Amino acid sequence: METTLHSFSNQPQDRRWLKRFVDFHWYHYRDDPQFVPLLDYEYLGNKLIGMTGFFEPRNLFFKHADMRFFLALQGDRVVGRCNAFVNHNHNRHWNDKVGFFGQFECIDDKSVARLLINAASDWLKAQGMETIRGPQNLPVNEATPGLMTEGFDSIPVVYYHYNKPYYEALLRDNGFDTIKRVKSWWVSTREPMVEKLERVSQKVIQRYGVTFETWDERPFKERRREMFEVYNDAWNDNWGFVPFTEEEFFATVKDMMLVMNKKLFLFVYVKGELAGFFGGVPNIFERLHPPRFCRRCELLRAARMLLTKGRIKSYRLGYMGVKRKFRKLGIDSVMLWKQKIYSMNGPYDHADLGWVLEDNVLVIRVAEWMNAKLSKVYTIFQKPIV
Numbered sequence: 001m002e003t004t005l006h007s008f009s010n011q012p013q014d015r016r017w018l019k020r021f022v023d024f025h026w027y028h029y030r031d032d033p034q035f036v037p038l039l040d041y042e043y044l045g046n047k048l049i050g051m052t053g054f055f056e057p058r059n060l061f062f063k064h065a066d067m068r069f070f071l072a073l074q075g076d077r078v079v080g081r082c083n084a085f086v087n088h089n090h091n092r093h094w095n096d097k098v099g100f101f102g103q104f105e106c107i108d109d110k111s112v113a114r115l116l117i118n119a120a121s122d123w124l125k126a127q128g129m130e131t132i133r134g135p136q137n138l139p140v141n142e143a144t145p146g147l148m149t150e151g152f153d154s155i156p157v158v159y160y161h162y163n164k165p166y167y168e169a170l171l172r173d174n175g176f177d178t179i180k181r182v183k184s185w186w187v188s189t190r191e192p193m194v195e196k197l198e199r200v201s202q203k204v205i206q207r208y209g210v211t212f213e214t215w216d217e218r219p220f221k222e223r224r225r226e227m228f229e230v231y232n233d234a235w236n237d238n239w240g241f242v243p244f245t246e247e248e249f250f251a252t253v254k255d256m257m258l259v260m261n262k263k264l265f266l267f268v269y270v271k272g273e274l275a276g277f278f279g280g281v282p283n284i285f286e287r288l289h290p291p292r293f294c295r296r297c298e299l300l301r302a303a304r305m306l307l308t309k310g311r312i313k314s315y316r317l318g319y320m321g322v323k324r325k326f327r328k329l330g331i332d333s334v335m336l337w338k339q340k341i342y343s344m345n346g347p348y349d350h351a352d353l354g355w356v357l358e359d360n361v362l363v364i365r366v367a368e369w370m371n372a373k374l375s376k377v378y379t380i381f382q383k384p385i386v
Contacts, residue, residue, distance in 0.1 A: 001074045003112055005119055008069050010055045010062075018044060018055055021069055021103070024078045026296065028105050029162075036156040036285045040298050049302070054138040060248045061138065064089045066127065070119045072112050080106035080113065084120035086127050087140065090242045099124030099385070101134040104147075105163070106170060113170040125385045133179065133382040137161055140242055142252070142318075144355050146182060146378035147171065154375040155186065156285040157316050157352045168379065176381035180239055183364070184354030185372035189343035197369045201337035204330035209271040212338060215262035224253045226267060227319075230277050234321030239357060240380070259284050259309055263346065265319075266338055268331060276322035278335035280351065282312040314350040333366050340370070 008014040022043045029035035045053030052059055055069075065087045072080035082104040091097060101120040106113045121132050137143040144160050147167050156162065204210060215223055228249045235241040244252070265279035287305040294300060317339065322331045336353075343351060353372060356363050 003079065003109075003115055004073050005115055006071045006073060007119065007123075008071075010057055010067060010069065012057075014069075015044075017071065018069065020078055021055075021071060021081050021083075024071075024081050025105055027078070028107075028164075030295075032162075034152065034156060035162050036288055037290070039288070039302055040296075041302070060245070060251060061087075061140065063247075064245070068120075068123045070116055072106070072115055079109070080116050082106075082116045082120055082135075084123045084132075086124065086129060087242060089245075090140075090240075093241075093243060097128060097130040098133050098382075099127060099129035099131065100136045101132060102137045104135045104167070106167070108164070108166050108170075110170060110173050114174055117171075117174045121385050130385055131382060132385055133380065135381075139252075141244060144182060144184075144378050145240065146180075146380040149181075149377050149379040150374075151184070151376035154184075155283075155314065155350075155352075157184070157283050157314070157354070157376075158281065158285045159316070159318070160184065160352075160354065160376060160378075171381050175383045177383060178379050179382040180380045181358040182354075182378045182380070183356050183358060183374060184352055184376035184378075185356075185367045185370075186375040187351045187353055187367075187370055187372040189340070189346065189348050189351055191371060193337075193340060193344070194369050194371065197333060197337050197340070197366070200330060201334045204334050208329055208331075210275075210331070210334055211269045211272070213267045213269070215265040215267075218267075223267070224250055226274055227253065227277055230274065230321040230323055231319075233323045234276065236324070256281060258306065261315070263342060264315060264339075266335060268322075268335055270326055270329070270331070274323070275326040276331055276335065277319070278317070278321075278339060279319040280315040280317040280339070281319075282309055282348075283314040283316055283352065284309065284312065286312045286314065310347075313348055314352065315348050316352045316354065318352075318355060332362060336366055336370065 008017045022040055041051045043053050043055050045051055045056045065085050067083055067085035069083045071078055082101050084101050086099050124132055135147060136145045142159055148163050149168050152165055232243045259282055261282055268276045284305050287308050288301055353367055
């Protein structure tokens with residue numbers, strides 16, 4: 001059957017198409033137990049519960065980005081999807097002309113994938129872009145970039161998307177090459193402290209006058225300001241990073257409070273000066289598996305997640321930053337050591353240490369010290385737009 005393409009925006013007149021865009025992953029992964037979808041509200045929003053969706057025009061992302069959506073159709077049946085977007089903040093920060101594609105899902109058919117990729121490339125070219133990179137899902141700076149290329153049987157973790165193993169072949173067949181990989185490790189919190197990590201941490205603490213504070217030791221507004229200050233400074237020159245606007249970051253922290261365990265957050269000071277922070281969020285994917293009797297009961301999934309989050313047994317260490325001024329002092333090792341102390345006596349059995357760039361030698365070395373097990377690898381692809 002001939003495959004056709006439908007292109008649309010995220011404006012109100014196209015909302016029914018956005019719903020079909022989201023519906024596709026439910027159909028596409030209907031028999032795959034490894035796939036745990038985010039709530040539909042995360043994409044489409046829900047005014048009743050006060051949630052702004054990733055795709056809604058009022059999402060703060062669209063203050064500095066433009067996006068187009070594509071559905072591949074065979075008759076009336078959706079067989080693939082993706083979006084393409086220009087993140088103007090990214091290109092200003094890196095002096096680039098890079099466009100992105102994301103939310104890529106496709107049946108195992110090279111011609112369908114080619115139709116989607118060509119449509120995304122053509123739209124990006126019309127916006128003045130010279131390179132297409134991805135997949136990059138929303139929200140940028142929270143969702144792990146790239147395709148999962150290793151770890152298809154690993155534990156699902158929040159904001160690590162799952163995809164079909166054949167996607168890599170579809171992208172390479174369409175001319176994409178690897179530009180970067182990011183890695184994730186699965187760490188038992190119950191293992192005894194690694195002696196080397198403790199020894200190194202104690203030396204750093206004594207040498208540089210390191211002190212710690214928990215989340216509740218300062219007012220909320222001060223804490224979120226500190227996080228914003230550290231995050232943009234620490235990640236400023238990390239490959240692919242896009243600085244948060246203050247408005248975006250504060251909204252992210254507000255949303256995080258719904259599931260946050262404040263004891264997982266740690267603020268670090270060197271001789272009284274803020275040097276970094278380290279934090280994790282409970283792995284809500286443990287409580288978001290769709291119930292067999294009602295797979296699309298989204299209010300039920302949301303309620304179960306919020307009401308039973310105390311039963312979650314793993315967490316994601318996804319928030320870490322050390323100001324550039326304090327790099328190479330061993331602060332990152334100290335934060336992992338301190339987090340390990342809490343974890344050994346806390347409610348969680350495992351932690352995910354992730355979204356680590358493949359060339360981040362220091363963090364990879366610390367992960368090895370902690371006897372962490374490599375669990376996921378994501379590969380980011382890129383090609384010129386011609």
